[in-house]
Amino acid sequence: MKMTEIKTKxxxxxxxxxxxxxxxxxxxxxxxxLNEHIRRCPRCQQRLISYGKVNLALxxxxxQPHGLDLxxxxxxxxxxxxxxxxxxxxxxRELEKKLPEPKTFERYCKYGxxxxxxxxxxxxxxxxxxxxxxxxxxxxxxxxxVMKQYYTRQVGEDLADDVFPNNSKPPSSAxxxxxxxx
Amino acid sequence: xxxxxxSYRTVWDFAVPDSIAESQRWILSTMQKHGQELVTMLWRILxxxxxxxxxxxxxxxxLAHHEGGQKPKHIKAYVFRVANNVxxxxxxxxxxxxxxxxxxxxxxxxxxxxxxxxxSKYLQETLRExxxxxxxxxRNVVTLRxxxxxxxxxxxxxxxxxxxxARVYRCKAIQLLAVWMSKEE
Numbered sequence: 124m125k126m127t128e129i130k131t132k133x134x135x136x137x138x139x140x141x142x143x144x145x146x147x148x149x150x151x152x153x154x155x156x157l158n159e160h161i162r163r164c165p166r167c168q169q170r171l172i173s174y175g176k177v178n179l180a181l182x183x184x185x186x187q188p189h190g191l192d193l194x195x196x197x198x199x200x201x202x203x204x205x206x207x208x209x210x211x212x213x214x215x216r217e218l219e220k221k222l223p224e225p226k227t228f229e230r231y232c233k234y235g236x237x238x239x240x241x242x243x244x245x246x247x248x249x250x251x252x253x254x255x256x257x258x259x260x261x262x263x264x265x266x267x268x269v270m271k272q273y274y275t276r277q278v279g280e281d282l283a284d285d286v287f288p289n290n291s292k293p294p295s296s297a298x299x300x301x302x303x304x305x
Numbered sequence: 306x307x308x309x310x311x312s313y314r315t316v317w318d319f320a321v322p323d324s325i326a327e328s329q330r331w332i333l334s335t336m337q338k339h340g341q342e343l344v345t346m347l348w349r350i351l352x353x354x355x356x357x358x359x360x361x362x363x364x365x366x367x368l369a370h371h372e373g374g375q376k377p378k379h380i381k382a383y384v385f386r387v388a389n390n391v392x393x394x395x396x397x398x399x400x401x402x403x404x405x406x407x408x409x410x411x412x413x414x415x416x417x418x419x420x421x422x423x424x425s426k427y428l429q430e431t432l433r434e435x436x437x438x439x440x441x442x443x444r445n446v447v448t449l450r451x452x453x454x455x456x457x458x459x460x461x462x463x464x465x466x467x468x469x470x471a472r473v474y475r476c477k478a479i480q481l482l483a484v485w486m487s488k489e490e
Binding site for chain 2: 169170172173174176177179180181183184185187189190193194196197198200201202204205206209212214215217218221223224
């Protein structure tokens with residue numbers, strides 16, 4: 124019962140995502156018919172300008188910088204009017220010296236490029252390592268196979284197997300030649 | 306301002322019993338936790354550092370006096386709503402005072418020019434005036450969403466409405482602001 128509920132919910136969620144995409148494609152600000160209409164309609168142009176103005180004013184308000192010590196000053200002024208016992212708390216002392224801290228996302232944002240570079244380096248190193256080791260393995264195996272082939276030809280397969288016990292068998296052609304000699 | 310701080314200090318020192326003050330350490334924790342967000346929101350609403358400090362102080366004094374020093378159930382909601390109301394009251398007072406001044410001092414509001422329209426200070430002040438005129442339910446959503454940068458879910462919790470309702474209110478508020486801003490020209 125619960126599984127079916129979860130499945131239905133997931134399906135709903137997926138469909139909601141598609142609906143949103145479809146609606147924004149047909150009715151979003153990028154829709155062709157909308158742009159076409161705005162180009163021709165002076166009233167809608169006026170409305171769009173006023174929306175733009177509100178957004179512009181809001182972004183001006185958001186980006187207006189304040190003094191770095193504003194939080195400290197606000198805390199100090201507020202703590203000064205609290206009860207004496209609260210004013211003497213160590214936490215109050217900390218608040219009076221507190222400076223604004225960047226948000227967690229902003230704090231780690233500056234490391235974004237370095238992290239991406241580091242990840243890329245790690246991936247390259249891994250690929251290189253895998254590549255180098257696999258080719259080294261190949262060289263090693265081929266070398267051993269050649270040696271085993273040589274021993275098979277010279278002293279026979281039984282002794283060659285004793286010398287190279289865990290190795291892969293030499294090519295059948297070499298083995299047959301070795302056997303025939305023996 | 307200084308005299309007001311002194312008077313608050315005196316009143317607070319003698320009027321509130323020690324037991325209440327002892328149990329009010331949560332005020333400092335609230336300051337620690339939400340202080341920065343509050344200062345940012347107040348700065349964006351008011352645009353004046355001294356006003357921000359005054360509004361911040363008023364907010365925490367109201368918190369300290371809430372139901373005889375009791376901790377509110379939803380402290381974040383309480384603090385944000387009070388700060389919002391205090392800031393808007395200050396903003397309205399400031400607008401009224403400015404409107405009382407002669408036109409020559411206020412730089413002649415009637416004259417509009419493309420340069421003035423793009424002037425950041427002029428735009429900000431016009432928007433502040435418009436926000437102050439908004440009905441309370443719309444104004445709260447705009448200030449919490451656009452100036453405090455809270456999510457719709459958080460706004461819903463603070464204002465006791467659903468996130469979807471907050472979205473609708475914001476949309477209505479922006480429409481009204483756009484109409485009023487174009488009339489201001």
